[in-house]
Amino acid sequence: MSEIINRVSQSKLVTFNLEDLYPKGNRILMDIKDWLYEGLILREKEFRAQLEEHDWSVYKGAYVALTCSSDAIIPGWAYMLISTKLQPYAQKIIIGDLEMLESSLYQTILENMDVSEYVDKPVIIKGCSNKPVPPNAYLWATTKIQTVAKSVMYGEACSSVPLFKAK
Numbered sequence: 616m617s618e619i620i621n622r623v624s625q626s627k628l629v630t631f632n633l634e635d636l637y638p639k640g641n642r643i644l645m646d647i648k649d650w651l652y653e654g655l656i657l658r659e660k661e662f663r664a665q666l667e668e669h670d671w672s673v674y675k676g677a678y679v680a681l682t683c684s685s686d687a688i689i690p691g692w693a694y695m696l697i698s699t700k701l702q703p704y705a706q707k708i709i710i711g712d713l714e715m716l717e718s719s720l721y722q723t724i725l726e727n728m729d730v731s732e733y734v735d736k737p738v739i740i741k742g743c744s745n746k747p748v749p750p751n752a753y754l755w756a757t758t759k760i761q762t763v764a765k766s767v768m769y770g771e772a773c774s775s776v777p778l779f780k781a782k
Contacts, residue, residue, distance in 0.1 A: 628772060629736050631760060633752050634744040636724050640706055641677040644713050647697065648685040655687045662693065666700055674704040680716040681708065714749055721752035730763050739768040739775050 648654045650665045679701055683689050698708050709719050738760050740753060753769070761767050761779045768775035 627736055629733060629738045630741055630772070631733070631738050631756060632741040632744070633721070633748045633756055634741070634746050636721065636728075637746045637748070638678070638706075638720050638724070642713055642716060643674060643677045643679045645679055645681050645697075646684050647681065647689070647693070648683050648687065651683075651685065651687050654685045657687065657689060657693055663696070666696065669700070671700050671704055674701055677705050678707045678716055678720060679705045679709075680713055681710050682712060714747075717747055718749040718751045721749060722755060725752065725755040725759055728759060730760055733760050734763045735765050737766045737768070738764045739770065739772060740778075742770045 650657075650662055652658050652661065681694050681697060694710050701708050707716070707720060707723075709716050711719075740756055740760070757767055757769075757778060764779070765781050766777065767779040768777050770776050
């Protein structure tokens with residue numbers, strides 16, 4: 616009988632897990648429709664008054680996505696005004712939904728990521744995650760890592776899909 620050899624553990628294959636980059640902090644979807652007259656009309660004076668009365672400290676350390684779930688037309692300055700109130704507390708503020716917020720967080724992280732550890736190595740981008748990793752993050756990771764890697768694959772070591780091989 617021959618000994619069973621785990622070739623995966625002996626390979627130079629490097630696993631890149633996007634879940635490891637997941638930034639800690641609360642994600643908050645702030646719907647501004649309740650600050651509108653009848654949920655549809657932005658009256659500047661009343662809007663500003665409600666912003667002044669709001670407890671902004673509850674957003675300390677949070678990532679905030681601003682949205683309006685009604686069909687109201689919201690002028691750009693309204694979101695800008697809200698951001699001036701959130702700025703001392705929130706880590707990041709965007710206009711959009713929670714998926715857009717996650718994409719924005721990952722885009723920033725991946726743009727600033729040092730890929731030197733992947734130079735001339737076969738890299739597998741892990742496919743499964745328990746955290747909400749947005750689909751765009753997989754694209755950005757692939758394009759960033761492929762600039763230096765020997766090869767890029769997707770999935771798990773036992774069943775990966777080849778994506779890129781350096782020439």
